[in-house]
Structures are given as C-alpha cells and as structure tokens.
Amino acid sequence: MDWQERYVNGDTPWDKNAPAPAINQISLQKPALLSPGRKVLVPGCGYGYDALALAELGLDVTGLDIAELALQKASTLTPDNLSVEWLAADAFQLPASRHHRYDMVWEHTFLCAIAPEMREEYVKAMWRYLKPNGCLLGVFFTNPDMAPGEGPPYKIPRLEIIELMGSLFTLEWETEPTEHYPGREGREHIMLFRRLSSCCE
C-alpha cells in the first residue's frame, strides 16, 4: 500500500479528525498508564490526533508515520505550547538509537493496517523499542466486519491478537471501550500488553 499516495489523494477513510475516545476513558480508569513524563511511541500516527492528546496529558510523545504528508499536517496541528516529536520513518526499521527507549507504545489502527505477513515483525519491533517492563497499550479494531470498502484492510480478531502478542508480551488488562467514534460501537477492544524479558534481538 502506498500510504503517502493515499494522503495525497485524500483517501483517508480512517481519519476521524479527533483522538481515539478510549484515551479519555483510559486516563480516568488507569491514570498511571498515561502519567506525565512517560515516553510513548505512536506508530502509524497519521494526522497525529492521538499523539497530540497524549502530549496534552503530559506524556513525552513520538508520533511516527511512513507518510511524510500526514506528519506535515500533524505538525501544523501542533499547538505552540505542545512538544511532540514527529518522525517520518518505517515503523519496522527504527535504528538502534531508538531501541529500549520507550515506556509505552500506543496502538490504534496500525496493526490492522499492516499486511498479515508483517505481524510477527510488528511484535518484535515494538518489543525492541520498549524499555524492559514497558507496555503496549491500545484500542484494537477487533470486530471489523463492515460494509465493503469500510473498515481496516487486514482485520485481526481479539484471540488472534492475544496469540500473536503472546511470544513477547503478556496480556495484563483488557476492557470494553465506553466511548467510541460514531460507527465503531462494539467493534473495538482496549488491551494492555506487558513486555516480557525474553530476547528477540
């Protein structure tokens, strides 16, 4: 998929012009996860609404996307009083200087956007970027049976996510979102995976 071209053509049906509502819910239910100063990586951040919402909560955020055009807009949306690092790069190829650097990865509509053959690499890459005992927290698109042309390119249900992550992470907490974008009611699931110490370098 040529993501830059999709942004050039305005072909971005995933864009909701607002952060994932689950961020608000998590900040109320599990405030320690989103406490100020934590270093968080947001892979596939798109226009950066989630990254900006996390930065507003005081987290130290890197918004990462392969599409430079998305990050250009994210940059223009960034208020002067907020500091977010916008990084144009392939989420599977970050250099060693980025390894073991983050307390948390925020996942939202990235895993379901990558080809299934890249999923194991996703788990390994996120493991590499996290500090020991870091976590991957996200709102996963687990029930994407929608009308043709809608929904994510590569659906992945809850049990498959748990099985996939299980090689290098353990599921620590999960809950149903109480707040959604319109149309995503009953289709999402919040999950927190803790990084295991097993080596995948």
Ligand SMILES: C[S@@+](CC[C@H](N)C(=O)[O-])C[C@H]1O[C@@H](n2cnc3c(N)ncnc32)[C@H](O)[C@@H]1O
């Ligand atoms: C479905 S969109 C979701 C964007 C954003 N999370 C949102 O919900 O608005 C997937 C995003 O992943 C980005 N992406 C796809 N492959 C990538 C890769 N290998 N590295 C970094 N970003 C990638 C795309 O450019 C796109 O912005």
